Amino acid sequence: GGGGGGGGGEISEEKRQRLFSFAVSQVLDMPIDDQQILLQTLDTSVRLKKQIELLLRAKGYLAAQMSVKQAFTLGDSDEEDEEPK
16 A cells, blocks of 8 residues: 555654754855864754854855945946047
């Protein structure tokens, strides 16, 4: 027969959070050493808090990059408007 298994694919909330935290660690763009430290962190809540810190830092970095890019883009369009065609 179809072989049992009971509850199907249901997993506990704790296990779901742990698996999610490992998946996040694998996709974060960070040095291998930092990634390894996260993966070896036994406490899921500690791992998730560290990941939040990394993501917030990355968000700030990307926001700064966008500001610089927009400043250059605006500067380029101003110069184009001044040049006779």
